[in-house]
Amino acid sequence: xxxxxxxxxxxxxxxxxxxxxxxxxxxxxxxxxxxxxxxxxxxxxxxxxxxxxxxxxxxxxxxxxxxxxxxxxxxxxxxxxxxxxxxxxxxxxxxxxxxxxxxxxxxxxxxxxxxxxxxxxxxxxxxxxxxxxxxxxxxxxxxxxxxxxxxxxxxxxxxxxxxxxxxxxxxxxxxxxxxxxxxxxxxxxxxxxxxxxxxxxxxxxxxxxxxxxxxxxxxxxxxxxxxxxxxxxxxxxxxxxxxxxxxxx
Amino acid sequence: xxxxxxxxxxxxxxxxxxxxxxxxxxxxxxxxxxxxxxxxxxxxxxxxxxxxxxxxxxxxxxxxxxxxxxxxxxxxxxxxxxxxxxxxxxxxxxxxxxxxxxxxxxxxxxxxxxxxxxxxxxxxxxxxxxxxxxxxxxxxxxxxxxxxxxxxxxxxxxxxxxxxxxxxxxxxxxxxxxxxxxxxxxxxxxxxxxxxxxxxxxxxxxxxxxxxxxxxxxxxxxxxxxxxxxxxxxxxxxxxxxxxxxxxx
Amino acid sequence: xxxxxxxxxxxxxxxxxxxxxxxxxxxxxxxxxxxxxxxxxxxxxxxxxxxxxxxxxxxxxxxxxxxxxxxxxxxxxxxxxxxxxxxxxxxxxxxxxxxxxxxxxxxxxxxxxxxxxxxxxxxxxxxxxxxxxxxxxxxxxxxxxxxxxxxxxxxxxxxxxxxxxxxxxxxxxxxxxxxxxxxxxxxxxxxxxxxxxxxxxxxxxxxxxxxxxxxxxxxxxxxxxxxxxxxxxxxxxxxxxxxxxxxx
Amino acid sequence: xxxxxxxxxxxxxxxxxxxxxxxxxxxxxxxxxxxxxxxxxxxxxxxxxxxxxxxxxxxxxxxxxxxxxxxxxxxxxxxxxxxxxxxxxxxxxxxxxxxxxxxxxxxxxxxxxxxxxxxxxxxxxxxxxxxxxxxxxxxxxxxxxxxxxxxxxxxxxxxxxxxxxxxxxxxxxxxxxxxxxxxxxxxxxxxxxxxxxxxxxxxxxxxxxxxxxxxxxxxxxxxxxxxxxxxxxxxxxxxxxxxxxxxx
Numbered sequence: 002x003x004x005x006x007x008x009x010x011x012x013x014x015x016x017x018x019x020x021x022x023x024x025x026x027x028x029x030x031x032x033x034x035x036x037x038x039x040x041x042x043x044x045x046x047x048x049x050x051x052x053x054x055x056x057x058x059x060x061x062x063x064x065x066x067x068x069x070x071x072x073x074x075x076x077x078x079x080x081x082x083x084x085x086x087x088x089x090x091x092x093x094x095x096x097x098x099x100x101x102x103x104x105x106x107x108x109x110x111x112x113x114x115x116x117x118x119x120x121x122x123x124x125x126x127x128x129x130x131x132x133x134x135x136x137x138x139x140x141x142x143x144x145x146x147x148x149x150x151x152x153x154x155x156x157x158x159x160x161x162x163x164x165x166x167x168x169x170x171x172x173x174x175x176x177x178x179x180x181x182x183x184x185x186x187x188x189x190x191x192x193x194x195x196x197x198x199x200x201x202x203x204x205x206x207x208x209x210x211x212x213x214x215x216x217x218x219x220x221x222x223x224x225x226x227x228x229x230x231x232x233x234x235x236x237x238x239x240x241x242x243x244x245x246x247x248x249x250x
Numbered sequence: 251x252x253x254x255x256x257x258x259x260x261x262x263x264x265x266x267x268x269x270x271x272x273x274x275x276x277x278x279x280x281x282x283x284x285x286x287x288x289x290x291x292x293x294x295x296x297x298x299x300x301x302x303x304x305x306x307x308x309x310x311x312x313x314x315x316x317x318x319x320x321x322x323x324x325x326x327x328x329x330x331x332x333x334x335x336x337x338x339x340x341x342x343x344x345x346x347x348x349x350x351x352x353x354x355x356x357x358x359x360x361x362x363x364x365x366x367x368x369x370x371x372x373x374x375x376x377x378x379x380x381x382x383x384x385x386x387x388x389x390x391x392x393x394x395x396x397x398x399x400x401x402x403x404x405x406x407x408x409x410x411x412x413x414x415x416x417x418x419x420x421x422x423x424x425x426x427x428x429x430x431x432x433x434x435x436x437x438x439x440x441x442x443x444x445x446x447x448x449x450x451x452x453x454x455x456x457x458x459x460x461x462x463x464x465x466x467x468x469x470x471x472x473x474x475x476x477x478x479x480x481x482x483x484x485x486x487x488x489x490x491x492x493x494x495x496x497x498x499x
Numbered sequence: 500x501x502x503x504x505x506x507x508x509x510x511x512x513x514x515x516x517x518x519x520x521x522x523x524x525x526x527x528x529x530x531x532x533x534x535x536x537x538x539x540x541x542x543x544x545x546x547x548x549x550x551x552x553x554x555x556x557x558x559x560x561x562x563x564x565x566x567x568x569x570x571x572x573x574x575x576x577x578x579x580x581x582x583x584x585x586x587x588x589x590x591x592x593x594x595x596x597x598x599x600x601x602x603x604x605x606x607x608x609x610x611x612x613x614x615x616x617x618x619x620x621x622x623x624x625x626x627x628x629x630x631x632x633x634x635x636x637x638x639x640x641x642x643x644x645x646x647x648x649x650x651x652x653x654x655x656x657x658x659x660x661x662x663x664x665x666x667x668x669x670x671x672x673x674x675x676x677x678x679x680x681x682x683x684x685x686x687x688x689x690x691x692x693x694x695x696x697x698x699x700x701x702x703x704x705x706x707x708x709x710x711x712x713x714x715x716x717x718x719x720x721x722x723x724x725x726x727x728x729x730x731x732x733x734x735x736x737x738x739x740x741x742x743x744x745x746x747x
Numbered sequence: 748x749x750x751x752x753x754x755x756x757x758x759x760x761x762x763x764x765x766x767x768x769x770x771x772x773x774x775x776x777x778x779x780x781x782x783x784x785x786x787x788x789x790x791x792x793x794x795x796x797x798x799x800x801x802x803x804x805x806x807x808x809x810x811x812x813x814x815x816x817x818x819x820x821x822x823x824x825x826x827x828x829x830x831x832x833x834x835x836x837x838x839x840x841x842x843x844x845x846x847x848x849x850x851x852x853x854x855x856x857x858x859x860x861x862x863x864x865x866x867x868x869x870x871x872x873x874x875x876x877x878x879x880x881x882x883x884x885x886x887x888x889x890x891x892x893x894x895x896x897x898x899x900x901x902x903x904x905x906x907x908x909x910x911x912x913x914x915x916x917x918x919x920x921x922x923x924x925x926x927x928x929x930x931x932x933x934x935x936x937x938x939x940x941x942x943x944x945x946x947x948x949x950x951x952x953x954x955x956x957x958x959x960x961x962x963x964x965x966x967x968x969x970x971x972x973x974x975x976x977x978x979x980x981x982x983x984x985x986x987x988x989x990x991x992x993x994x995x
Contacts (some may be wrong), residue, residue: 025911049911053549054626057909059864064995068522070624071686072679072995076738079866079899080906083625085557085809088550089881092569093810095911115546115575116534125534127520127527129576133548137570138810163573170569170593274663298663302797303874306661308616313747317770319872320934321747321927325986328618328651329658332873334561334805337798338633341817342562344663364794364823365782374782376768376775378824382796386818387562412821419817419841564840567811584837589845592812597837611991622904622991646989654988656870657904682992736994740902741894743859743870744930746984 006225008180009243010233011197012145013039014225015178016100019143023047024097025090027135028058030069031242032145033100037061039232051096053131055082061236088131091138094171099139101132105157106146108211110164110174110186112136113157120151129161136162141175144186148179153209165189181205183222190214195222255474257429258492259482260446261394262288263474264427265349268392272296273346274339276384277307279318280491281394282349286310288481300345302380304331310485337380340387343420348388350381354406355395357460359413359423359435361385362406369400378410385411390424393435397428402458414438430454432471439463444471500691503527507704508712509539515555515601517547523691528698538701546576551598553627555582558600560633565597572596606635608660609675611683613640614648617665620657622740623681629659637666641674643683653745673722673729685732748939751775755952756960757787763803763830763849765795771939776946786949794824799846801875803830806848808881813845820844854883856908857923859931861888862896865913868905870988871929877907885914889922891931901993921970921977933980 009032016036020026022045028037029052037050038061050058052069057080064073075081090096103112104126105119114126136142142162146152164186165173174186182196182205191213196205202215225233237243258281265285269275271294277286278301286299287310299307301318306329313322324330339345352361353375354368363375385391391411395401413435414422423435431445431454440462445454451464474482486492502519505511507529519530532538547555550570558566567586571577572595582599608628613619619640621628632638640660645668651658677687697703715721722729750767753759755777767778780786795803798818806814815834819825820843830847856876858869867888869876880886888908893916899906925935945951963969970977 049909054624056624056903057906057911059910067686067688067691070626070679072623072681072734072993075623075681075903076993076995077900078903079864079896080909081623081625081903082906082909083553083629084549084627085553085630086881088553088570089809090912091810092550093808093881111574123535125526125531127525128516128518128546129548130518131549133517133574133576134550134570137548137572137574138550160573160575163571166573169573298661303872305655305872306658306663308662316934316936316939319874319927321745321871321929321982324655324871324929325745325747326652327655328616328648329661330655330871330873331658331661332877333797333875334801334878335633337801337818338561339664340562341798342560342633360822372783374774374779376773377764377766377794378796379766380797382765382822382824383798383818386796386820386822387798409821409823412819415821418821562817563815563843564836564838565815567813567815569810586834586837588812589832589834590812590847595811599838620989620991622902623993625904650989653986654870654991656873657988657991682994685995734992734994737992738901738994740905740988740991740993741868741898743868743902743905743988744982744985745871745988746930746982746986747933 006230007243008197010225010230011222012178012180013233013243014229015183015222016143016145017043019176020045020048020098025049025051025095027051027053027091027096027099027139029100029131031102034061035233035236035242036100038236039229042232043229051087051090053084053087053134055084055087057082057087065237065241088134091134094140096138097140098143099135100143100145101135101162102145103132103162105152105154106144106177107154107157107164108190108213109166110144110177111157111160112144112162112164113159114161115159117158119154119158132162136164139172141172144174144177146177146179148181148205148208150208150210153211155211181208184213193219195220197222198224255479256492257446259474259479260471261427261429262482262492263478264432264471265392265394266292268425269294269297269347274298274300274344276300276302276340276345276348276388278349278380280351283310284482284485284491285349287485288478291481292478300336300339302333302336302383304333304336306331306336314486314490337383340383343389345387346389347392348384349392349394350384350411351394352381352411354401354403355393355426356403356406356413357439357462358415359393359426360406360409361393361411361413362408363410364408366407368403368407381411385413388421390421393423393426395426395428397430397454397457399457399459402460404460430457433462442468444469446471447473500527500694503529503698504694506530506533506542507539507698508708511542513543513545515545515547515552517549517552521691521695523688524695529704532701545581548576551576551583553630554598555601556627556630556634558598559602560630563600565599567595567597569595601634603631603635604637606631606638607641608632608638609641609680611642611680612644612646612650613642613668614646614651614662615668616648616662617660617668618651618658618662619660619665620651620654621659622657632660632664638664639667639669640665641669641671643672643680645670654743671718676725676728676732683734685734687728687732748775748942751777751946754778754781754790755787755946756956759790761791761793763793763795763800765797765800769939769943771936772943777952780949793829796824799824799831800849801878802846803849804875804878804882806846807850808878811848813847815843815845817843849882851879851883852885854879854886855889856880856886857889857928859890859928860892860894860898861890861916862894862899862910863916864896864910865908865916866899866906866910867908867913868899868902869907870905880908880912886912887915887917888913889917889919891920891928893918902991919966924973924976924980931982933982935976935980
């Protein structure tokens with residue numbers, strides 16, 4: 002029997018696969034949070050998760066959380082330090098991988114979450130949060146995006162979270178997970194790795210406002226297993242983040 | 251009835267009088283620690299004491315302590331932070347007065363606790379500890395010294411705790427309390443304020459390796475009251491710090 | 500959300516922040532209107548990342564004019580930033596950025612308990628609370644409970660704000676609602692969602708402002724207007740910290 | 748005292764410290780002999796103040812090459828110091844000093860309790876413990892008790908060292924004696940005094956070294972040699988931290 006699943010559930014699975022066992026992960030909320038829990042429950046039982054508010058967990062919160070400061074994310078944490086403490090660990094180079102979302106992306110993996118005039122008039126976005134810090138300081142970053150033409154731009158209006166640039170000290174975007182596929186960014190350009198089941202190269206090209214390379218015969222993103230889906234649906238029972246309409250925005 | 255008392259008991263009383271009510275005090279060990287407790291018990295009930303290991307107390311420890319990290323100094327403290335936290339408060343300018351001891355002093359209030367060749371051969375002393383920081387950053391400092399000619403030098407071999415110097419941002423030595431008297435240092439030179447009962451100006455001059463000014467008819471340091479002595483003897487029952495031979499060195 | 504409410508009410512001239520929005524839905528509409536259209540008034544925005552805000556407060560908390568960092572290099576936040584400048588490593592390593600201190604006039608901190616002197620115990624989420632209290636010229640501590648001083652003294656490592664930094668201490672249970680307070684209150688997510696929806700239009704925001712601020716004469720009226728929320732959100736479970744012995 | 752013992756035993760090439768002595772009597776004789784006469788070997792001394800050591804470790808803990816400070820200006824510690832250099836405030840304020848990071852190869856931290864992953868609860872005196880654990884390449888946690896992970900998780904704010912920074916965790920009750928451990932052990936002052944007296948001469952130190960190190964084959968023998976100290980110094984009173992509820 003093939004389980005049905007949403008695009009976002011598939012993205013969670015893809016995010017989880019980016020975490021290797023034993024790694025220190027700068028987690029964040031939404032899909033990466035679920036991906037971290039999924040990785041812990043499957044192939045990466047020894048991964049450790051850092052949250053930018055100071056929380057360090059080696060297992061997901063027992064209950065659904067809206068923000069990383071919510072009480073279930075603190076109860077049962079291994080440590081609850083301050084923001085500057087975990088940012089210091091990040092700046093030290095102790096974080097292997099961090100997750101960041103963005104409103105706009107360019108081929109170098111620069112993310113914009115500050116402001117854009119892409120649609121003609123000025124739109125103010127919420128800002129960096131910890132995104133700019135993770136982009137600057139993590140050992141590598143995994144980017145999570147809605148795959149829409151207006152969001153995939155030759156050049157973003159504002160580089161909130163720097164991608165690849167000459168003189169970068171360490172890290173940089175490694176993988177991009179979108180609603181359409183999984184892409185490699187390590188070469189300073191966007192190379193498709195897998196497309197989600199049913200997605201065609203043409204669809205991806207039309208949804209991308211810049212050149213990207215998709216090899217012929219590119220494989221499909223591996224579908225979630227029944228166990229993986231069961232995990233996600235337990236962690237997000239109302240589909241708040243993983244439903245077809247992501248309620249979390 | 252006149253209580254008999256030791257020189258060091260008198261120095262504790264003099265140290266306590268340097269603390270004004272409501273002040274934030276960088277305390278230290280030995281005589282200043284006792285002086286802080288005495289001030290709290292008498293004229294400065296609202297003074298707050300900071301210790302360089304991170305402890306903040308608004309009353310003295312319940313039991314005798316050898317070091318500021320000893321458990322009785324932590325039990326009942328209002329806060330126990332880290333060294334850098336209280337040093338940060340000091341650097342912010344939140345500390346009104348700090349106490350420092352030294353092995354050698356010069357007329358500008360420079361203290362040496364690092365190394366000296368004053369007696370001919372090189373002698374290594376323990377080093378700054380927090381002394382250099384208090385000297386640099388407190389609102390004003392009170393210095394505590396054995397009054398001996400070899401310790402009162404025209405120029406100290408090494409400035410561990412800076413006294414007055416051109417371009418000083420704030421603070422500097424205000425008062426010097428010795429085994430012979432109490433001296434004002436605010437003018438960048440040593441001016442006697444009181445001499446301990448029975449001490450003559452001549453004695454002080456002979457014990458001082460540089461020029462200092464002692465006005466004619468200089469008053470005597472006010473002797474400890476019976477209550478003050480009672481406080482000190484309760485806090486230092488074996489005379490560890492205040493006996494005629496200060497066991498603490 | 501509080502940022503957005505203050506901005507939409509026209510009380511804010513300048514925002515220094517890494518993120519302004521609503522946990523329920525991303526964008527803050529009040530912030531967007533002020534930034535994009537100058538409605539109800541134009542605001543100056545000083546954009547930061549979380550770490551640069553953290554370092555700006557930490558610099559002030561340490562009594563320093565700035566702190567160095569590697570964060571933000573290569574991005575636009577730090578480019579031409581009024582509070583961030585390039586600096587050399589005096590020991591010859593790679594260049595860094597200097598983040599200048601932010602010294603708030605007032606910090607308002609909500610904690611679980613404090614004594615009458617303002618010595619404050621806080622646990623759970625810390626974020627930048629301690630830095631803010633150390634950095635500010637004046638610090639107002641609001642708390643769930645004012646407790647006897649023995650409670651604070653029983654655990655000096657839990658005291659994150661020493662009383663001599665506290666300008667005023669206010670006992671105001673539920674003072675952080677609809678946000679959570681570990682061990683005392685759960686987050687009430689509905690007000691975030693409702694505010695997000697209603698603040699979509701200026702009229703909607705004005706209705707919210709009347710309902711939740713202007714028409715409520717005092718704290719008591721506010722609590723009553725919350726209905727059963729205080730009962731519903733109160734934490735009744737006990738999951739106590741393991742014993743820590745401070746006996747000397 | 749530990750500094751002095753290691754130096755007098757000839758195991759130390761360089762000391763980076765603000766204070767080297769003995770709480771019982773000021774000077775450390777082993778340190779003095781090494782510094783003044785090169786006995787048993789010459790040592791390089793890098794003098795600091797408490798705050799410059801604290802900042803050097805904090806810089807490493809923050810992943811920075813240096814931290815700025817105002818401490819020490821006008822004194823000899825910072826003059827020609829290999830790890831301290833003048834820097835300008837890039838925002839035009841008064842000049843400062845930059846203290847370069849100290850990144851220890853190993854930090855050895857004694858705490859009250861830790862779980863098997865090395866998540867460590869520490870309370871009481873902190874000093875620079877946390878900075879050292881964050882700064883070091885490897886951190887060894889010794890503890891009074893290895894406890895079930897639930898104990899640590901019951902109070903995440905008490906975890907000063909997250910387990911992923913811990914290289915090894917060792918259960919060794921009394922491992923900090925003759926120094927104190929809040930709630931577990933009182934300071935034993937006599938060994939400080941005795942060491943201070945006996946270490947006055949090189950022969951005295953050698954006698955101490957034989958008695959307390961060379962002639963004791965293992966930890967068990969060491970504990971036995973301490974006689975009744977472990978019984979005498981053990982804290983039996985209970986003064987527990989006030990309850991803190993972490994229920995979500």
